[in-house]
Amino acid sequence: MPPNDNRIDARDWSLLAVLSILWGGSFFFNGAALQELPPLTLVFLRVALGAGMLLPLLRLRGISLPKSMTGWRPFVVIGLLNNVVPFSLIVIGQTFSSSGLASILNATTPLFTVVVMAAAGEEALRMRRVAGVALGVVGVVILRGWGIETRPGQGLGILLCLGGALSYGFAALAARRMLKDAAPLGAATFQLMASTVMMAIVVGVVERPWRLAAPGLTTWLAVLGLAALSTALAYIVFFQIIRRSGASNVMLVTLLIPVTAILLGWLALGEPISMREIVGAIIIGSALLVIDGRAFGLLRRGAQAPGLTRKTARGEQEAKREARV
Secondary structure (H helix, E strand, O other), X not given: OOOOOOOOOHHHHHHHHHHHHHHHHHHHHHHHHXXXXXXXXHHHHHHHHHHHHHHHHHHHOOOOOOXXXXXXXXXXXXXXXXXXXXXXXXXXXXXXXXXXXHHHHHOOHHHHHHHHXXXXXXXXXXXXXXXXXXXHHXXXXXXXXXXXXXXXXXXXHHHHHHHHHHHHHHHHHHHHHHOOOOOHHHHHHHHHHHHHHHHHHHHXXXXXXXXXXXXXXXXXXXXXXXXHHHHHHHHHHHHXXXXXHOHHXXXXXXXXXXXXXXXXXXXXXXXXOOHHHHHHHHHXXXXXXXXXXXXXXXXXXXXXXXXXXXHXXXXXXXXXXXXXX
């Protein structure tokens, strides 16, 4: 993992876009599945089926399971902070609030990540980065719009979703410290396996899913989409970005998720894009440029270039005068 989470190359930007599509779908899948399934049972099915889908790939790649409790420890920690806690809080939060509001609150994840990393001494608290993330959150709010319906208990739902975003920030810190050299496929599979065991205990005590009526086809399709796309495949991409670009940068995906959701609606469903959404997307794009920082470097070099040219010209003139003497 790179020592400094500041720069993202073109390949990682494309991976972030893919991840935003995969994770953006989770809010839709959650909303559909929660019609018939309680929240913790849905989280258990998500991680269990996701792990089951990745295990055959693990065998094909010849990656072996950790052989000791010490080897499993980092994946238990990551599974707790990256799956069990945030998935549960966000899904429960969605029972009190809309998917749109949940996606806005999820966009605060990079802000929490920046603060957690700075507090832990892993990264300097760069105001450029904080300002960029804050600007991105404003862009998400504008893009999603303020016309979000209110529901009973929505305040609790907001707190739960923010708690999930904070947990992702701690997960980024843990991933930076504990998964420096882990293969993306192995890291994705092992943390989902650990999460499955933890969620099996929680859901068995709290919701007892064996007492539930069998869900319908639509619900099962939503669960399968959540497990295959928004979990199994998404986590392979997630850990690939962490390995290439760093833990803080991968959390920027939460700013991209609302943009890709609107673009998908336009491309696949023919939904119109309003001027408000265009403005919000432009603000988010500007925020990502601020966070990345390379645009400022190019501007500084461009501003310095005329001065350097003048200095070079003066030096040449002085050299000619000295040659005449």
